[in-house]
Amino acid sequence: MMYQLSDLADVIRSKNSGPYELTFDIIFKTQAIYEAVIKSEAINRESFAALYGIPHGDVMEIVHFDPAKAIKITIVRPICSGDLRETDVYGAQQHVPLMAFSVKMEDAC
Amino acid sequence: MRELKILSPTAILGYGFPMASWEEGMRRKPDVIAVDAGSTDPGPYYLGAGISFTDRAAVKRDLAVMIPAALEAGIPLIIGSAGGSGALPHLQWNREIIEEIAADQNLSFTLAVIPGDIDKKTILSSMEEERISPLHPAPELTQADVNAAAHIVAQMGVEPIIRALDENAQVVLAGRAYDPAVFAAAAIREGYDRGLAVHLGKILECAAIAATPGSGSDCMIGYLGGDYFRVEPLSAGRKCTTLSVAAHTLYEKTNPYILPGPGGILDLRETVFTQETDICVRVTGSRFFPSDVYSVKLEGVKKVGCRTISFASTADPVMIAQIDEITPAVKARVRDNFSGMDDYSLDFKIYGKPDKPGTSGIFAASSVGIINAFPAGADSNLSPESADCAVPPTGADCAVPGATPAELAIIIDAVAPTQEMANTICSFARSTLLHYGYLGRISTAGNLAFPFSPSDVKMGDVYAFCVYHLMEVANPCEFFPIEYIRLGCCI
Numbered sequence: 320m321m322y323q324l325s326d327l328a329d330v331i332r333s334k335n336s337g338p339y340e341l342t343f344d345i346i347f348k349t350q351a352i353y354e355a356v357i358k359s360e361a362i363n364r365e366s367f368a369a370l371y372g373i374p375h376g377d378v379m380e381i382v383h384f385d386p387a388k389a390i391k392i393t394i395v396r397p398i399c400s401g402d403l404r405e406t407d408v409y410g411a412q413q414h415v416p417l418m419a420f421s422v423k424m425e426d427a428c
Numbered sequence: 429m430r431e432l433k434i435l436s437p438t439a440i441l442g443y444g445f446p447m448a449s450w451e452e453g454m455r456r457k458p459d460v461i462a463v464d465a466g467s468t469d470p471g472p473y474y475l476g477a478g479i480s481f482t483d484r485a486a487v488k489r490d491l492a493v494m495i496p497a498a499l500e501a502g503i504p505l506i507i508g509s510a511g512g513s514g515a516l517p518h519l520q521w522n523r524e525i526i527e528e529i530a531a532d533q534n535l536s537f538t539l540a541v542i543p544g545d546i547d548k549k550t551i552l553s554s555m556e557e558e559r560i561s562p563l564h565p566a567p568e569l570t571q572a573d574v575n576a577a578a579h580i581v582a583q584m585g586v587e588p589i590i591r592a593l594d595e596n597a598q599v600v601l602a603g604r605a606y607d608p609a610v611f612a613a614a615a616i617r618e619g620y621d622r623g624l625a626v627h628l629g630k631i632l633e634c635a636a637i638a639a640t641p642g643s644g645s646d647c648m649i650g651y652l653g654g655d656y657f658r659v660e661p662l663s664a665g666r667k668c669t670t671l672s673v674a675a676h677t678l679y680e681k682t683n684p685y686i687l688p689g690p691g692g693i694l695d696l697r698e699t700v701f702t703q704e705t706d707i708c709v710r711v712t713g714s715r716f717f718p719s720d721v722y723s724v725k726l727e728g729v730k731k732v733g734c735r736t737i738s739f740a741s742t743a744d745p746v747m748i749a750q751i752d753e754i755t756p757a758v759k760a761r762v763r764d765n766f767s768g769m770d771d772y773s774l775d776f777k778i779y780g781k782p783d784k785p786g787t788s789g790i791f792a793a794s795s796v797g798i799i800n801a802f803p804a805g806a807d808s809n810l811s812p813e814s815a816d817c818a819v820p821p822t823g824a825d826c827a828v829p830g831a832t833p834a835e836l837a838i839i840i841d842a843v844a845p846t847q848e849m850a851n852t853i854c855s856f857a858r859s860t861l862l863h864y865g866y867l868g869r870i871s872t873a874g875n876l877a878f879p880f881s882p883s884d885v886k887m888g889d890v891y892a893f894c895v896y897h898l899m900e901v902a903n904p905c906e907f908f909p910i911e912y913i914r915l916g917c918c919i
Contacts (some may be wrong), residue, residue, distance in 0.1 A: 338468055386674035387678055
């Protein structure tokens with residue numbers, strides 16, 4: 320089955336982690352969905368880099384955080400916060416591409 | 429071990445709190461009140477300009493409640509990252525507010541003020557001794573960046589605050605501080621576990637944001653025991669759940685398991701979150717591992733120019749369809765008209781285009797290589813090729829066919845070495861865009877709708893982060909001298 324991330328998660332958010340990093344949190348609706356998404360390996364360095372049009376090497380970390388049934392992705396911020404051509408100083412509105420991200424996985428719902 | 433109670437009234441000093449929640453917090457007889465005032469989130473301007481991103485009247489309102497209550501209860505009030513960025517002008521700004529409150533309410537108490545500014549000589553000599561390292565992905569520090577910096581601060585740990593408490597300070601006003609430090613200092617001073625104290629501080633620094641529903645302007649209380657801590661909100665209708673507290677641990681962090689700070693690492697790999705009551709979460713297993721060498725994080729910014737902006741919109745479908753050809757043509761016209769003036773940046777921020785994800789905003793900005801395109805200082809030689817972007821936005825390729833938006837918002841953004849030059853570039857770009865003769869134009873009286881007169885706004889100085897590095901220190905208190913001020917009448 321194909322799912323959109325926005326159907327699987329309660330929270331999809333982005334934020335600066337310091338001025339040089341941007342971090343994304345995806346908090347899933349249930350433990351079963353969280354585990355199924357991890358098992359699908361849909362969210363990985365390559366797919367995330369492709370989604371945002373950034374080099375693979377700029378994906379710094381992808382962490383599975385069991386206590387919050389969350390996947391956290393941290394990337395090199397495309398520009399340092401507040402530099403010229405900035406459009407989102409806090410980095411809080413960069414989550415939108417993730418909402419429509421497709422995950423192919425076994426039915427966990 | 430008795431429980432130490434830490435009251436966090438609000439996520440950022442000046443964000444406020446309901447009095448009912450505050451009074452409930454004080455009824456619990458806290459041992460310390462702590463509040464964080466700072467963040468780098470609002471960008472480099474506030475540290476550079478020495479201005480607080482929070483409002484003065486709002487900060488005074490919060491402190492006018494907290495200070496007399498802390499004095500009456502005989503407990504310390506600790507404020508971290510004064511004025512938002514925690515440099516000397518911010519500290520002075522907040523100190524004056526505290527002095528006003530002392531005078532207004534006829535209060536007498538000892539105020540400890542702990543600046544966290546680091547002078548350039550210290551940083552340059554530390555660089556020579558290889559005691560400074562970049563926090564990846566920040567670039568290596570250069571002498572030019574240090575010399576160009578407007579302010580450089582270091583995030584203090586708990587140690588200078590503990591020293592101020594040892595000297596019986598009743599109110600501690602700290603410059604730039606590691607966010608959890610103001611919450612953890614009193615606990616660590618009394619011998620509580622450092623890992624638990626710092627983790628509790630990480631949660632309390634955002635007050636009720638870690639509750640559900642979350643709020644940045646409501647109180648939270650933490651209870652620290654020998655091998656656990658508990659957190660709970662103080663407003664009816666909010667609760668802490670294992671999910672809300674664990675999720676907060678993710679917030680604004682790179683890796684939620686390993687959290688580096690002054691003097692060591694907070695390790696949450698064995699942390700367990702347990703629902704104790706309907707509204708209270710108990711946490712165990714958080715550990716602190718001191719590092720071999722104590723390091724503090726430096727933050728610094730430099731001025732890169734001055735900005736003038738103009739806001740406008742267009743609803744004309746003929747213009748909207750061509751916007752990605754029109755703005756580069758306007759940039760070329762500006763460049764041609766002011767050919768002797770090549771050290772500016774002109775950007776059109778266009779809102780409402782149906783861009784593909786990842787091709788707009790900061791992700792598009794990165795693809796045109798604008799980073800560090802605009803160095804400051806006397807030797808600055810701004811490249812018009814990079815600073816005045818001639819590359820059309822990548823969104824041009826990505827518009828969804830047929831999905832013409834009803835209206836586009838356009839911000840003309842000019843940055844130049846002086847305000848006058850920024851005004852000139854913005855003004856000329858605005859008038860050129862207003863009357864630009866694009867293909868098939870029907871509305872020949874003007875291309876833009878302006879909501880305001882004047883149409884152009886002087887934004888003043890523009891800063892950029894240039895220092896974000898770790899500096900090794902011989903002693904955690906080395907660069908954080910404490911001044912004690914006796915306010916009010918003498919005893």
